[in-house]
Every structure is written in C-alpha cells, then in structure tokens.
Amino acid sequence: MTRKLRCNAVALGVAVALVLTGCGGSDNSANTSANSKGLEKTTIKVGALPIPDPVALYIANAKGFFKEEGLTVEPVTITGGAAALPQIESGALDISQTNYVSTFLAVSKGKKIKLVADSYQAGPNTFNIMVPKDSPIKTVADLKGKTIMVNNLNNIATLAVETQLKVAGLTKADVKFAEKPFPEMGAAVNSGQADAGWITEPFITATQSGLGFRKLVDTMTGQTENLPIAGWMATEEWAQKYPKTLAAFQRAIAKAQQLASTDRKEIEKMLPTYTKIDAKTASVITLGSYPSELNENRLQKVADLMLEYGYITSPIDVKSVIAAPSAG
Amino acid sequence: MISARLLRGAAGAAGLLAVGELYIRFVIGDDAIFPAPSAILYEAALLLIDPDFLAGLGTTLTNWALGMLIAIGIAVPLGVLLGALPPVERAIRPVLEFMRPIPSVAIIPLAILLIPVDELMKVSVIVYACMWPILINTLYGMHDVDPLAKESLRSFGFGPLAVLARVSLPSAAPFVATGVRIAAGIALILAVSAELLAGGTAGIGVYVVQASSGNRMDLMMAATFWAGIFGVLANLVLQSGERRLFHWHRVRTGAQES
Numbered sequence: 001m002t003r004k005l006r007c008n009a010v011a012l013g014v015a016v017a018l019v020l021t022g023c024g025g026s027d028n029s030a031n032t033s034a035n036s037k038g039l040e041k042t043t044i045k046v047g048a049l050p051i052p053d054p055v056a057l058y059i060a061n062a063k064g065f066f067k068e069e070g071l072t073v074e075p076v077t078i079t080g081g082a083a084a085l086p087q088i089e090s091g092a093l094d095i096s097q098t099n100y101v102s103t104f105l106a107v108s109k110g111k112k113i114k115l116v117a118d119s120y121q122a123g124p125n126t127f128n129i130m131v132p133k134d135s136p137i138k139t140v141a142d143l144k145g146k147t148i149m150v151n152n153l154n155n156i157a158t159l160a161v162e163t164q165l166k167v168a169g170l171t172k173a174d175v176k177f178a179e180k181p182f183p184e185m186g187a188a189v190n191s192g193q194a195d196a197g198w199i200t201e202p203f204i205t206a207t208q209s210g211l212g213f214r215k216l217v218d219t220m221t222g223q224t225e226n227l228p229i230a231g232w233m234a235t236e237e238w239a240q241k242y243p244k245t246l247a248a249f250q251r252a253i254a255k256a257q258q259l260a261s262t263d264r265k266e267i268e269k270m271l272p273t274y275t276k277i278d279a280k281t282a283s284v285i286t287l288g289s290y291p292s293e294l295n296e297n298r299l300q301k302v303a304d305l306m307l308e309y310g311y312i313t314s315p316i317d318v319k320s321v322i323a324a325p326s327a328g
Numbered sequence: 329m330i331s332a333r334l335l336r337g338a339a340g341a342a343g344l345l346a347v348g349e350l351y352i353r354f355v356i357g358d359d360a361i362f363p364a365p366s367a368i369l370y371e372a373a374l375l376l377i378d379p380d381f382l383a384g385l386g387t388t389l390t391n392w393a394l395g396m397l398i399a400i401g402i403a404v405p406l407g408v409l410l411g412a413l414p415p416v417e418r419a420i421r422p423v424l425e426f427m428r429p430i431p432s433v434a435i436i437p438l439a440i441l442l443i444p445v446d447e448l449m450k451v452s453v454i455v456y457a458c459m460w461p462i463l464i465n466t467l468y469g470m471h472d473v474d475p476l477a478k479e480s481l482r483s484f485g486f487g488p489l490a491v492l493a494r495v496s497l498p499s500a501a502p503f504v505a506t507g508v509r510i511a512a513g514i515a516l517i518l519a520v521s522a523e524l525l526a527g528g529t530a531g532i533g534v535y536v537v538q539a540s541s542g543n544r545m546d547l548m549m550a551a552t553f554w555a556g557i558f559g560v561l562a563n564l565v566l567q568s569g570e571r572r573l574f575h576w577h578r579v580r581t582g583a584q585e586s
Contacts (some may be wrong), residue, residue: 175495
C-alpha cells in the first residue's frame with residue numbers, strides 16, 4: 001500500500017509538472033519528422049561518463065561526423081553504468097556508454113540490451129594496482145590477507161584483480177575488497193583504510209605525482225591483455241525500432257574511433273572540453289586504445305573470463321548481444 | 329541589529345576558513361588531498377566566468393524554482409482544504425505522517441526508472457520533497473486560527489468562504505511562509521542530489537560529477553560553495569520577506585527579533 005501511495009504521489013507530481021511544462025513528450029514527435037537521410041529519429045540523447053573512454057562521441061560531434069549522417073547528438077553526462085541502464089530502459093537516454101562486465105551481468109539477469117559500438121580497450125598501465133610509497137607490499141603475493149580498494153565490487157575491477165591474484169597463486173578468498181569511488185581512493189589508501197587500490201587514469205598519474213604511490217602490478221596483462229572495457233549500448237527494443245538511426249550513429253562513431261586511434265592529439269584536444277582533465281594532464285596520462293569495430297571474438301573473452309571467475313553462472317554468446325552495423 | 333548579526337556571522341565564517349587554511353597549509357602540508365579554502369575560493373571566483381558552470385547553475389536554479397512553484401501550487405491549497413475540513417484531515421493525517429519522514433533522496437532512483445524525461449524527473453523529486461514542509465505548516469497554520477475571530481465573523485452573518493478568506497488564510501499565511509522557507513533549502517538539496525545521481529546535460533551536480541571524474545577536488549568544492557551561497561541567499565530573502573509581510577504575526581506571538 002505504501003509503495004502504491006508513493007507511486008501515486010510521484011504520478012501526481014508528474015501529472016502536474018507535465019501540464020505546467022506543456023507536455024514533455026512534444027520534442028519526441030519533432031524528432032521523427034521527415035529528414036533527408038530517412039532516419040527514424042534525428043535527435044538522440046547519448047549518455048557518457050566524463051572520462052577518456054567515450055572521447056569518440058565528442059570527436060564525432062566536434063568534427064561534424066554525426067551531422068554528415070543527418071544526426072543530432074546531445075551528449076548527457078551519466079554517473080555510471082548502473083544509473084545509465086534504467087535511463088536507457090525508461091527512454092531518458094537513447095544510447096549510453098557502458099562497461100562490458102556490467103553489460104554482460106545485466107544480460108545474464110535477463111535484461112534486453114544490445115551493444116551497438118565499441119569504445120575503449122585497455123592498454124598497458126591503464127588499470128593498475130597501486131600501493132603507497134612506503135608500503136611493505138612488493139609483489140602480488142604479498143596482497144594475501146590485505147584489503148584492496150576497487151571502484152565497484154563484483155565488476156571489472158575485481159575481475160581484473162582476480163586474474164592477477166591467480167597468477168600469484170591466490171584467489172579472491174585470500175584478499176578483502178572494499179568499495180570506494182576513484183576520486184576518493186588515493187586518499188583512502190594513503191590514510192590506511194586499505195592496503196592497495198585498483199586505480200585508473202587520471203588517478204594513476206595523480207596518485208603517483210601527488211602521493212608518491214607506486215605501481216604494484218598492471219592488471220591488464222596475461223588473461224586480461226587488451227581487454228575490451230567500454231562500449232555503447234541501447235535496449236533491444238530501441239535498436240529494432242530505429243535501425244537507420246543506429247546505423248548512422250555506428251558509422252559516425254567508427255569514423256571518430258578511427259581518428260582517436262590514429263591521432264592522440266585529437267583525444268588530448270577533446271578531453272578538456274567534456275571532462276575536467278586539463279590539457280597538461282591530458283598530455284601525460286596513459287590511454288588505452290579505441291577500436292573502430294565491435295569484434296565479437298574480443299568481446300567473447302570478457303564473457304568467458306566472467307564465467308571462469310564465477311561472475312556469471314552460464315555462458316553468454318556475445319554474438320547475440322551485439323547489434324552489428326548493417327552494411328551500407 | 330541585522331548588520332551586527334551579519335557581521336558576527338561573517339566573522340565566524342572567516343575564522344573557520346582561516347583555521348582551515350592554516351591547518352591544510354602547515355599541518356597537513358603537501359600531502360593534502362583536500363584543497364585549501366583560498367584555492368577553493370579562487371576557483372569559485374573563476375567559475376563565474378565559466379560558461380559551462382553558469383549554464384549548469386541556470387539549469388539547477390530553474391529546476392529549483394519550478395519545483396518550488398509547483399509544490400506551493402499543490403501543497404498550499406491542499407493544506408487549506410484539509411485544514412478547513414477536519415474530518416478529511418483526520419482520515420488522511422496518518423498517511424501524511426507516514427510518508428513525510430521518508431527521505432526524499434531515496435525516491436530519486438525510483439524516479440529515474442519511472443520518468444523518462446530528465447528535467448521532469450528532477451523537477452518531480454523536488455516537488456515531492458517540498459510538498460511536505462509546506463503542507464504540514466499550512467495545516468498547522470489552519471489549526472492556529474483564533475476560534476474567537478472565526479466565531480465573531482460567523483455571528484455577524486459571514487459565510488464559511490468569507491471566514492476562510494478574512495480570518496483563516498491571513499492567519500495561516502505566516503505558517504505557510506515558514507513552510508516555503510524550509511522547503512527552499514530542501515529543494516536545493518534535491519535539485520543537486522538528483523543531478524549527482526542521474527547526471528544530465530548541465531547542472532551544479534553534473535559539474536561536480538565531471539569534476540570528480542577529472543580528479544579536480546578544488547572544482548568540486550568550488551561548485552559546492554556556490555550551491556551553499558545560493559541556499560544562504562534564498563533563506564535570507566525569504567526570511568526578510570517574512571519579516572516585512574508578517575510583522576504583525578511576530579508581534580502577536582511575541583517572537584523576538586533575534
């Protein structure tokens with residue numbers, strides 16, 4: 001009963017707000033008006049984190065790649081894959097950035113999501129376990145019984161750490177994981193709340209230069225070498241409803257990925273425009289790579305690792321999760 | 329008297345900032361992860377010429393104002409209605425008392441899931457949160473109406489609507505104003521929280537999300553600083569409005585001008 005009441009109250013607020021804002025749905029109908037390219041929808045909202053991974057979205061916007069396709073893209077800052085999933089389901093976002101582990105976890109729980117484009121792949125030293133400068137931990141084996149801080153439990157972070165523990169003859173049962181957002185992690189590890197942290201850029205550079213942290217191990221080596229990290233997702237329903245819009249998005253993103261992977265300067269130029277990473281930091285941080293095609297063999301590796309380490313209980317055929325770009 | 333109070337307040341804030349500055353600069357030193365107050369104030373000043381931040385400030389404040397207006401539009405008439413009809417109020421009261429303490433921030437994830445238009449979602453959670461203080465204060469105001477005044481008007485042959493307009497509403501107005509002032513602070517919390525949780529194209533909270541991902545604690549604190557300043561300003565404006573409009577109320581209740 002209480003939940004119903006709460007829903008009613010929310011619905012009441014919605015109804016009133018709708019009346020007062022003059023019906024929020026009106027801009028959707030404008031999107032579907034006739035356009036030269038025959039797109040089902042010409043204006044789309046795309047969610048992206050303010051980090052280097054989705055740089056192609058902003059490159060494509062700045063270089064006019066979306067415009068060439070007859071597409072207007074409104075980038076929306078999201079706060080994480082977990083929050084973005086309900087947003088693409090509700091229709092607040094058309095497409096969103098996602099990390100592949102989150103996506104496959106959601107798929108294993110029956111969510112109807114399609115991966116529509118690749119975005120970011122790990123490179124050497126893009127995701128490291130870092131320890132304070134005077135830490136007694138010298139090797140991965142020394143982590144036994146220690147606490148490792150990660151940004152999310154049961155996600156890419158713990159998976160990557162587990163692959164390194166395995167090399168050292170340990171399992172996740174030998175360590176403790178604690179959760180902390182990246183921005184707070186350096187300070188938390190430094191003050192002794194944990195013994196080590198799984199950290200990515202620009203925080204690797206920041207903790208090295210600011211706190212004197214040292215790298216214990218690069219977690220993107222061995223089983224996780226060149227691990228696909230992030231891509232773009234839409235709901236299955238959306239992908240079926242707007243195939244031409246999707247294809248246009250895919251072509252423009254692929255073109256921008258191509259540019260990002262061949263010219264680092266383009267990335268460095270773009271980062272200060274949509275993140276708070278300044279030009280100086282942008283020029284020194286370590287970046288992964290930006291593949292221009294969604295390759296199912298590479299992505300399958302992620303799903304297989306998740307199965308091996310018990311993140312999912314039954315295998316996922318990645319091919320079924322990909323909305324492949326249509327030819328032409 | 330007001331200026332003396334402001335002076336004392338300013339001295340307190342300045343003292344706190346000075347202690348913070350000295351502590352961070354000299355006690356913690358180079359290891360400090362938290363920027364010193366001077367660094368934050370410097371960035372805060374720069375934010376005033378940052379078009380991204382100004383757009384965000386505009387978006388957040390628009391949501392704030394819209395949410396407040398809608399909440400007032402719903403809660404005040406509802407409060408007056410319930411206050412004028414005691415049996416209905418008695419029936420609904422337990423539900424209100426149950427829903428009121430639910431932390432409004434907790435409904436944001438639900439709102440993200442249910443409301444597909446981002447701005448609408450943010451305004452809706454503000455409306456939801458602001459309704460309670462305004463509604464409850466309006467109800468109290470309606471209860472506080474002097475029964476003798478009501479009876480006098482009635483005995484002179486005034487109808488119930490006239491009694492409502494001439495006695496109950498003016499008498500309840502100061503309570504409504506207090507409710508609105510409390511709601512203004514809550515609305516700001518919700519406006520920024522919704523942005524922190526849901527993201528968006530612009531907003532103070534969106535700016536904070538971007539700054540935190542870029543390891544810019546100074547920018548996070550600078551944006552937060554302006555949110556705080558706005559909260560203080562809104563409170564001051566509403567408070568002085570209350571003082572001016574309802575001077576008679578303070579005299580009647582014997583409240584001190586402290």
